[in-house]
Amino acid sequence: xxxxxxxxxxxxxxxxxxxxxxxxxxxxxxxxxxxxxxxxxxxxxxxxxxxxxxxxxxxxxxxxxxxxxxxxxxxxxxxxxxxxxxxxxxxxxxxxxxxxxxxxxxxxxxxxxxxxxxxxxxxxxxxxxxxxxxxxxxxxxxxxxxxxxxxxxxxxxxxxxxxxxxxxxxxxxxxxxxxxxxxxxxxxxxxxxxxxxxxxxxxxxxxxxxxxxxxxxxxxxxxxxxxxxxxxxxxxxxxxxxxxxxxxxxxxxxxxxxxxxxxxxxxxxxxxxxxxxxxxxxxxxxxxxxxxxxxxxxxxxxxxxxxxxxxxxxxxxxxxxxxxxxxxxxxxxxxxxxxxxxxxxxxxxxxxxxx
Amino acid sequence: xxxxxxxxxxxxxxxxxxxxxxxxxxxxxxxxxxxxxxxxxxxxxxxxxxxxxxxxxxxxxxxxxxxxxxxxxxxxxxxxxxxxxxxxxxxxxxxxxxxxxxxxxxxxxxxxxxxxxxxxxxxxxxxxxxxxxxxxxxxxxxxxxxxxxxxxxxxxxxxxxxxxxxxxxxxxxxxxxxxxxxxxxxxxxxxxxxxxxxxxxxxxxxxxxxxxxxxxxxxxxxxxxxxxxxxxxxxxxxxxxxxxxxxxxxxxxxxxxxxxxxxxxxxxxxxxxxxxxxxxxxxxxxxxxxxxxxxxxxxxxxxxxxxxxxxxxxxxxxxxxxxxxxxxxxxxxxxxxxxxxxxxxxxxxxxxxxx
Numbered sequence: 001x002x003x004x005x006x007x008x009x010x011x012x013x014x015x016x017x018x019x020x021x022x023x024x025x026x027x028x029x030x031x032x033x034x035x036x037x038x039x040x041x042x043x044x045x046x047x048x049x050x051x052x053x054x055x056x057x058x059x060x061x062x063x064x065x066x067x068x069x070x071x072x073x074x075x076x077x078x079x080x081x082x083x084x085x086x087x088x089x090x091x092x093x094x095x096x097x098x099x100x101x102x103x104x105x106x107x108x109x110x111x112x113x114x115x116x117x118x119x120x121x122x123x124x125x126x127x128x129x130x131x132x133x134x135x136x137x138x139x140x141x142x143x144x145x146x147x148x149x150x151x152x153x154x155x156x157x158x159x160x161x162x163x164x165x166x167x168x169x170x171x172x173x174x175x176x177x178x179x180x181x182x183x184x185x186x187x188x189x190x191x192x193x194x195x196x197x198x199x200x201x202x203x204x205x206x207x208x209x210x211x212x213x214x215x216x217x218x219x220x221x222x223x224x225x226x227x228x229x230x231x232x233x234x235x236x237x238x239x240x241x242x243x244x245x246x247x248x249x250x251x252x253x254x255x256x257x258x259x260x261x262x263x264x265x266x267x268x269x270x271x272x273x274x275x276x277x278x279x280x281x282x283x284x285x286x287x288x289x290x291x292x293x294x295x296x297x298x299x300x301x302x303x304x305x306x307x308x309x310x311x312x313x314x315x316x317x318x319x320x321x322x323x324x325x326x327x328x329x330x331x332x333x334x335x336x337x338x339x340x341x342x343x344x345x346x347x348x349x350x351x352x353x354x355x
Numbered sequence: 356x357x358x359x360x361x362x363x364x365x366x367x368x369x370x371x372x373x374x375x376x377x378x379x380x381x382x383x384x385x386x387x388x389x390x391x392x393x394x395x396x397x398x399x400x401x402x403x404x405x406x407x408x409x410x411x412x413x414x415x416x417x418x419x420x421x422x423x424x425x426x427x428x429x430x431x432x433x434x435x436x437x438x439x440x441x442x443x444x445x446x447x448x449x450x451x452x453x454x455x456x457x458x459x460x461x462x463x464x465x466x467x468x469x470x471x472x473x474x475x476x477x478x479x480x481x482x483x484x485x486x487x488x489x490x491x492x493x494x495x496x497x498x499x500x501x502x503x504x505x506x507x508x509x510x511x512x513x514x515x516x517x518x519x520x521x522x523x524x525x526x527x528x529x530x531x532x533x534x535x536x537x538x539x540x541x542x543x544x545x546x547x548x549x550x551x552x553x554x555x556x557x558x559x560x561x562x563x564x565x566x567x568x569x570x571x572x573x574x575x576x577x578x579x580x581x582x583x584x585x586x587x588x589x590x591x592x593x594x595x596x597x598x599x600x601x602x603x604x605x606x607x608x609x610x611x612x613x614x615x616x617x618x619x620x621x622x623x624x625x626x627x628x629x630x631x632x633x634x635x636x637x638x639x640x641x642x643x644x645x646x647x648x649x650x651x652x653x654x655x656x657x658x659x660x661x662x663x664x665x666x667x668x669x670x671x672x673x674x675x676x677x678x679x680x681x682x683x684x685x686x687x688x689x690x691x692x693x694x695x696x697x698x699x700x701x702x703x704x705x706x707x708x709x710x
Binding site: 016286288289295297300301302303304305306307308310312314316317318319320321322323325326327329330332333336337340342344 | 371641643644650652655656657658659660661662663665667669671672673674675676677678680681682684685687688691692695697699
C-alpha cells in the first residue's frame with residue numbers, strides 16, 4: 001500500500017500563525033511536532049517510508065524535507081506539483097509517480113491523506129486504514145467520514161446508505177450546508193463530515209479518471225515527466241468533484257477516532273486543554289477573573305482581566321483578538337490585509353526585515 | 356498666585372503603559388504631550404513659570420525636568436519629597452518652599468493641582484481658577500468639584516450647600532460610595548466628584564494645618580531644610596483628610612469643563628475618539644466586524660475580528676486584554692504580578708534588558 005500525503009496547500013485561516021510562507025501543515029498546534037510530521041508518523045504506522053509520497057510544491061520543498069527528517073522518514077518520495085492545481089491533479093500526479101517511479105501495480109492500494117488535520121490516536125487510525133485497504137482491494141472507492149458532533153456549516157457531508165463489512169454505501173456528497181440543513185444532518189445520523197481522505201486501488205483510480213475526468217486522465221497517458229511538464233493544463237478540480245461524487249464504487253468508512261480539521265481558531269480552542277475556568281492558555285499568560293478564552297502566546301506576557309469568550313493570538317508582528325465563534329471571519333481579515341497590500345499574510349515581518 | 360502641581364504619584368492602574376518607573380502623569384494618553392506637560396501648560400495660563408512648583412521625588416526628577424522643558428517652563432521649581440508620604444505633607448512641603456525659597460506672603464493664593472488628569476479647555480479652566488483665587492482671597496478653602504455624569508463608585512463626592520458668588524458651601528466630603536448611594540448622589544444634583552484640586556491663601560493653609568493636622572504643622576516650624584530632613588516623620592495622610600474635611604472655611608467650585616481622571620482603561624475609552632462602530636483605535640489596527648473596543652497599539656499590527664466590548668493594550672513586553680467595564684480589576688493583575696515577583700509592573704522589560 002502507498003500513502004499519498006497532500007501537503008501543498010497554502011491556507012491562512014489560522015492567521016497570524018499560518019501564512020503563505022508557513023501554512024498550517026508545517027505548524028505544531030497543541031504539540032511541538034507539526035501536523036505534517038504527525039501525519040507522516042501516522043502513515044508510517046502502516047506503510048514503509050519508501051511507500052510514502054508527499055505531494056507539495058517548490059515553495060514548501062524545504063519545509064517538507066525538514067518534516068520528513070523530523071518524522072524519521074527520509075526515504076519517502078517528494079512529488080512536486082509544477083503549478084498549484086487542486087487535489088484531483090495532485091493525486092493523479094502522485095499516482096503516476098507511484099506507478100512510474102516506484103513500480104506500483106494496478107492492484108496496489110493508494111491511501112490519500114490530508115496533512116493538516118489532527119487525528120488521534122494512531123492505533124485507531126491504523127485500524128481504520130487497514131479496514132479501508134481490505135475494502136479497496138475489492139474494487140471500492142473509499143472515502144473516510146467523521147461522525148458530526150455539532151451542526152458544522154463549514155464542512156461537506158457524505159450521505160450514507162447500507163452497511164457491509166464496516167463500510168457504508170456512499171449515497172451522495174453534500175456541499176457545505178446552511179445551519180438548518182446541518183442540524184437536520186446531525187439529527188438524521190447517516191450524514192458524516194467529509195474528512196478529505198480516500199483509499200482505492202491504483203488501477204481503479206485511473207479507470208475512474210478516464211470515465212469521469214478525461215481531461216485529467218488524458219494528461220496521465222505519457223510518462224511521468226511528460227505529465228509533469230503538461231501539468232499547467234490540468235483543471236482546477238478537487239478529487240471529490242472529479243471522482244468521488246461520480247464513482248459507482250463509492251463506500252464510506254466512519255473514522256472512529258478524534259478528528260479536528262484545525263480550520264479555525266475556534267477549532268484550536270476545542271483541541272487545547274482547558275483550565276477549570278474553560279481557558280486554553282499557551283505561553284506566558286496571567287488570567288484574572290477570565291473565562292472560556294483562548295490565549296495563544298509566543299514571547300510576551302499576555303494578561304487577561306475580566307475577559308470572556310475571546311481568542312487572543314500573538315506572533316512577532318501581529319496580535320489577533322477575536323470573539324469566540326467568530327474566527328471564520330479571519331478570512332475577511334486576510335482579504336482586507338491583501339487588499340491593503342500588507343505583507344503580513346504572506347510572510348512574517350521579522351523574516352522580511354531579516355530580524 | 357502660586358501653582359503647586361503634585362507629580363510624585365506612582366500608580367499602575369493604567370498598566371501596562373503605566374509602571375512604577377513611568378506613572379501616568381508622564382504619559383500622553385490621547386495626545387503626544389504628557390498629562391504633566393498639559394498640566395504645566397494649563398497652570399502657565401494664569402501663573403508665571405517662576406510661580407509654578409512641581410512636587411515629586413528623586414525617582415521622577417528627570418521625568419519632571421523633561422516635562423518642564425517640553426512645556427517651556429524651565430523656570431519652575433522642583434520640590435523633592437525626601438520620602439513618599441501623601442498629599443497633605445507634599446502640599447505642606449511645597450507651601451514651605453514657596454514661603455522660604457520664593458518669598459511668598461501669607462496672603463498669596465496657592466492653587467494645588469493634580470498632574471494626571473485630563474482637563475479641557477484651558478480657557479474655562481483658567482476662568483475657574485481665577486474665580487477660585489478671588490474666593491480664596493476672602494479666606495476660603497476652595498475645593499474643585501466636577502459635576503457627575505454617571506454614578507461613579509470610584510471617586511469621593513462633595514456635598515454642596517448654599518451658593519455665593521459662584522462658590523458653594525462645602526457641607527461634607529463623602530467616601531467612595533456604593534452604587535446605590537452613587538445613584539442617589541447623581542439624582543440629588545448637589546453632590547460633585549472631588550477633583551483633588553484646591554485653592555487657599557498660604558497663611559490660611561498653615562493655620563488650618565495647626566488646627567487640624569498639628570503633627571504636620573509642627574514639622575513646618577523650622578526652615579525648609581529642617582522640614583525636608585524631618586519629612587520621614589510625616590503622617591501618611593491626604594490633604595482631604597487632613598484639612599479639607601475639617602475646615603470651617605470650605606467652599607466648592609464646580610469645574611465647568613471636561614474632566615477625566617484617566618484612572619482606568621475604561622476612562623481612556625471614554626476620552627478617545629471613536630469610529631462609527633464605537634471603536635477607539637490607536638496604532639496599527641485593522642478591525643473586522645468589531646464594535647465598541649479600545650485598541651491601544653504600539654508597534655505591531657493588531658487585528659480584531661468579530662470582537663465586542665474589549666480593551667486591548669500593547670506594549671513592548673506585555674499585552675493586556677480586558678473586558679470593557681472590567682478595567683478596575685487591573686489592580687488585581689498588578690498585585691498578582693508583584694506577588695509572582697515579576698518585573699513588569701516596576702519597569703519595562705526592554706529597558707531592563709537594555710534593548
